Amino acid sequence: MNWITNFVRPKINSMLGRREMPENxxxxxxxxxxxxxxxxxxxxxxxxxxxxxxxKISAKERLKYFFDEGKYETIDNPKVTVDPLKFRDEKRYVDRLKDAKAKTGLEDAILSGTGTIHGLPIVATVQDFAFMGGSLGMAAGEAIIAAFDVALKKKRPMVLFAASGGARMQEGILSLMQLPRTTVAVDRLKEAGLPYVVVLTNPTTGGVTASYAMLGDIHIAEPGALIGFAGPRVIEQTIREKLPEGFQRAEYLMEHGMVDMVVSRLELKDTIARLLKILLKTPLPDAIEPEVLPPSVVSAETRPHA
Structure with missing residues (x-):
């Protein structure tokens, strides 16, 4: 115990009316x-x-901003086997999971909820990059599939916010198996005629872009988001060529036809509500009538063809 720091300084501050200022x-x-x-x-x-x-924004904050009045009902993530391969590198996998849970307050990288946006009932799933880089493992795969099952059962559109570095290496082949499993969940939703909108945030890379993140009916990206399979540095080292300016950024991908829209986070809720109500043939309230698109929203109809 440091006597000066823990006793003398607080006593002097209280006498002089000083308050400790937060660092953030x-x-x-x-x-x-x-x-x-x-x-x-x-x-x-x-x-x-x-x-x-x-x-970057946490999954809990994302859902709070997205749903009407910040209210939503959380979808419980299914329980899965923890550390099936007994993996260890510099640190035990179970210890990494404990640290990530303590840091984020989440059970894994996925948080899902049901609620409304502009009165329209939907299911939304968010990947939290703060939880081991939003990596996709067994728990995350099961959570995503559970959210799709709720959307099917309740007959609601699905909105997924992707943010990931890819598959979770600590689970090996079991992690990679989540790619086809989540793809099947997407197919089931589409067979039921329910819309599926993907929001690509910074970053969305690796195996996630080889499965559910690129299978939406509409793909929206946040400005400046890095989106791709392998990172630009790896690609440059492989092909030994300099990549174009802004390669794999949201705006570049929209110009080349991989993304339908680049939309500011401040306008995401209104834009997605408008799109879903058009897809579901639901009357639009006056508040989100598409009279004039804001400058930061570029539609698929106006983008140059690849």
Whole structure:
């Protein structure tokens, strides 16, 4: 115990009326270096007001901002075998899972919920990149499939927010098996005639882009999101050529036909609600009538063909 730090300093501060200031009051914009007050950033859904840079956001915050009044009912993730391969590298896999659970408050990288957006009942699933890079393992695969099953049972559209570094290496082939399993879940939803919208966030890479993240009826990307299978550095080292500027970024992929829209996080809810109500042939309320598209929304109809 440090006597000066734990007793003397607090006593002096209390006598002088000083208060300890939290260290995270200001957040630095990675693009411009501008300092932004964290309360302002939180109110703006973690989008830097001046530059429009989209910060990473937790799964819980994502669903809170997305659903009407921030209210939703969580879908329980199925229980699976923990550490089936007894994997260990620099650290035991079970210990990595414990750390990730303590850090995020989640059981795994997937959080799903049911609720409404502009009055339309939907099911939404979010991958949290803070949980081991949003990696896809058995638990995440089962959670995604469970969300699709709820959408089928309740006959609701499905919205999935992808954010992942790919399959979870600590589970080996069992992780890779989640790719075809989740693909089957997507097919079942489509056979039932229910819309499936994918929102690609930063980053969405690896095996996730080889399965459910690229099988949506509509693909929307957040501005500046990195989207691809292998990373640009790996591709450059393999082909030994310099890649084009902005390669694998959301705007580049939209120009080349891999993404339908690039939409600001601030406009995602309105845009998705409008799209789903069109697909479901549901009357649009005046609040989201598509009179004029905002500048940050580029539709599939106006994008250049690849």
């Amino acid at each position: 009051l200001w957040i630095k914009d990675p693009e411009s270096g501008e300092m932004v007050f964290h309360k302002d950033l939180e109110e703006n859904q973690y989008v830097i007001p001046s530059s429009g840079h989209h910060m």
